[in-house]
Amino acid sequence: MDGNPSRWIELEDEARKIARNEDDQNLAEFSSQLENQIRSRYPRISQLEAQEITQDVLLRYLKLRDANKLDPDGNPYGYLQSIIRTTVIDRHRRDSRLARYEETLDPARLSFVLGDRNIDDPFHDSGTIHLVQAALSRAVEAKDYTAFRVAVCFLDKSESDGRTPSNRAIADELQVSHTGVAKALKRFRDYVIEISGSV
Incomplete structure (x- = not known):
């Protein structure tokens, strides 16, 4: 044009x-x-x-x-x-990016993955389906794609391995640093906390 x-x-x-x-x-x-x-x-x-x-x-x-x-x-x-x-x-x-992870955002799948989390889990307590979905979307809105990818990988590995993945396992999967994973999970927790205070 x-x-x-x-x-x-x-x-x-x-x-x-x-x-x-x-x-x-x-x-x-x-x-x-x-x-x-x-x-x-x-x-x-x-x-x-x-x-x-x-x-x-x-x-x-x-x-x-x-x-x-x-x-x-x-x-x-x-x-x-x-x-x-x-x-x-x-x-x-x-x-x-959101469309590619449409399956990840599916409530039924999140319900299965989040069904049995422990205290070390970044989604513990505040990890309801709605909050996790909203936090994933918030990460994308903030262009925080590292936090988004890390959280999605966490969910994927939780389901495939049947246990909470270590930061190192996520780092190896995504080819990022162990420290980067820890920081990304901290930011994702902050998104969850922020949203939980506004709903």
Whole structure:
């Protein structure tokens, strides 16, 4: 698709004004134009996804401006388009990662894996099916893919081996350090605790 169709000239002008810090009072209108372009270029995404992507793009664009990394006399619209592409790709990767582990998030499977845990288990006490599912999703939202992979591996090995796996066993499976596994499990516990306090 044309990177700069005539119907987006107004958006390009507005992007330049915002890069110059001249028109923040019209951010709502800019956001609306941005969302329209995103929905036009990526028709398969839902309205809610388009709104979320728009918010992410706008925040990234303003952060670049506020860090003086946008040249208003250069090509701020090009930066904007690059941010849109990156944000859409990031979201696609996140969604693909969740889809790949759809079986892991299945309540019946989690119920089986979590049925007989001990005190050393990172899911002990607060490890209900709902909380584990929510914590896995929270890890992905935070782009904490190491914690996500470690937690999934923990569940997988618990089921396949019939016992709680050691950190070293998880480290060997994922080719990460023993310390990295311990830190990732600690972060995952924190996600569970955070969610348990908000439900």
